[in-house]
Amino acid sequence: MPLRYWKVRPYVLTAGRTRTRTPLLVHTLVSVPYYDAVFAAGLLPEARSLYENAxxxxxxxxxxxxxxxISLGVTRVVVDDLAATDRLLVHSDHDNVDFRLLExxxxxxxxxx
Structure with missing residues (x-):
């Protein structure tokens, strides 16, 4: 019998959480400061996809x-979880703002x- 990829319900990915510890807006930038292949291999496919794309x-x-x-709400929670492990860096929203341009x-x- 062939193995099938079953889509995991969002509440399983987020452990039922809908809120993040830190505010993550849609324009908040995230990146991976150093890539750890062993860490990535232990993640659920959705979290691994986010980690590898960042x-x-x-x-x-x-x-x-x-x-x-992945839905925006789930992405926020999973990104927050990855950031809590220091595997993902959440950039300050003020790092890339040119206030003179906005004025x-x-x-x-x-x-x-």
Whole structure:
């Protein structure tokens, strides 16, 4: 009898949790500081997919969700779990913000209004 891949229910992946310990917005960037193949081999397929896709380049939570085909809520919880093990780095939302650009954008929108 051939083995089949059974899709795991979201509440199994998140242990019933719907909230994260740290706020993870859709645009929050995550990356893998150092890749551990042994650690990856021990993960559930969904978590492994998130871990390996974040390894290639810093990606947003929303992008990981889309690329891996995992719901955003589950992605947030699993990313939070991986970050708690220090295997995944959650970048500060302020690291990549150009406040001067945002101010110019705001001023331009005010002129249009």
């Amino acid at each position: 390894r290639r380049a810093a990606r947003s939570v929303a992008e990981l969700s889309a690329v891996c085909g 110019r954008l705001r001023d331009g929108l005010r002129k249009l209004a």
